[in-house]
Amino acid sequence: MGSRWRATASLLLDHVTTKASDFLSPNLPKPLNRSHPLIQTVRGFKFRPFSAIPSRVSVYSNEIESGSHDLALNYPLGPKEDEETGKIPVKAYFLCTSINLKSMQAENLSNVVPPTSRSTNYTVLRFFNFSSDTSALGIGGYVSCRYMVVFQYGSAVLFNIEDHEVERYLEIVRRHTSGLLSEMRKDDYAIIEKPLLAEDMQGGLDYIVLKTLDNDSIRIIGSVLGQSIALDYFVSQVDGMVEEFSGINRAMEKTGTFTMGRKKLLQLVGKANSNLADVILKVGLFERSEIAWRDAKYAQIYEYLREEYEVNQRFGSLDYKLKFVEHNIHFLQEVIQNRRSDLLEWCIIFLLSIENIISIYEIVQG
Template sequence: MLKVEAFQVAEQINIKSFRAEFTGEPYLATNYEVFYVLEHGKYLYVLNYGVVVFVDHSEIEKSDLIRFLKNFCERPVREDFKEDLLVEVNSQKKLTFNYTSLIVPEINEHAVRVIMLNTAQSVALETYESLGDDILEGTKRFAEELEKAGKVKISPKNLLRFIGRTINVKNSIIDNLYVFNSPDVVWESEYLSKLDHGLREMFDINTRFRALDYELRVVQDNLELFTDLLQNRESTRLEWIVIGLIFVEVLNLIFGKIFGSGH
């Protein structure tokens, strides 16, 4: 029985720096991920979108590795985002997918990587879903205020800060959308392809991705509306300033003629 545990520890992990400092030769490494086959049947998978996945590590080992990883993290995640999966290896049984467990008739490094990668994608999705819900809730509050009061009662500075935060979160999610792609190795093996497909269905990856994509589109529409409102508000404010200046200039002209004629 293999115990797979995925943790979202940050929004980004610097894979290059981590590899340079971590003792161990990677089984597979790119600029975006590094996969280690360790002693005693243990595996470690670190992905640049802030996820680390363990197989059969003790609590102390996990804590030590996460503590070490934080030296290479950008924007650590405060909430606990975790995904667990138990994998039973039994040559007498067929490939079977359950809610929180999996039965495989055979296992190797490529199969372990596919399992760990899908688990990582699931916990990343959970993180992005939480971020998406937060920014969508923020835009809903402004929309409700607009409906009730006919305007958004927020200063231009605070509105711009909210728009900036929302855009940053949205860009962070979009930058990592590639995480939901299947690894190239699954196209080279029918067994790995079935394993990957079954895991994606078990974790509901595609449906959750489509829901998140739709949510981001709603947020985008709301952002465009709030940006237009801000521009209109600023345009109106500038128009009144111009009107005020013209009025002052007219008064100066009138008083100038009055006092000028008096002389």
């Protein structure tokens, strides 16, 4: 009987001790499992090792001792958070007509993200920004990652880079460019990551909501935005040619003739053909993404963004304008050819007249 009472008292004592401990320190964090395979610690900073296998990317995260093993380094996008504060900025630029990717990769070898497809017309660079934060509870740190997707045809798409930081990153690209534009073109977009999203993605006004933002998502979004901003440039080039031919047609309407030389016309022919070839071949506007082909999740993002940016419709408009330019070029070529034929005819008439005059002179002298 005595042993039974002692056992009961021992259980009550353990229960009271546990409750008192929980009451006095309810919010103390649990010890961090530093042996987790996805965590590495370097002087207090922890980050996930990256590989060519698609994984959740590191964009922004406070890595204070929280006991969490999820090192997505993402904005904490809870259901009550304002969407504006959770947006990851994306900026697309068209700087030049060609970028030497090999030399840029060699210069930034430690920042190159290993490719996951056989495509060679772009490269992805990742930059880490280590910062620290001192508070009353101690010292913590976070790792902020910036991504830059650079395309051989002249586009660069920047992820998680603020306006005041843009020039520093674009300068990395400019050192390896040719055909640098006097005025680059720019477009803005944004990404929101919501792990609790029911679907893989959801569209918004100038932004896209993703359930998981990983390296391949960045590649897909970068490819569409890079093509879109490049298409803007080529459309502006063709618009300039359309305006030039419109001026020629208005002048012909008034005067009945035109003054364009054959050399200028041939330059316009070359410009029109090179623009069309660049859009189809260099930009690869109709090449299917290998990443999207492998996974339906990325295919959904790819198709949504192409529809959002009206890539096919804009190319259709570009093709229509190029046909207008081509029609005008053929017409003006015929006019120039007729001019040359008329000149040759007059030359022949002149030579025949000289020959006749000489013949008449010889007859008279004889």
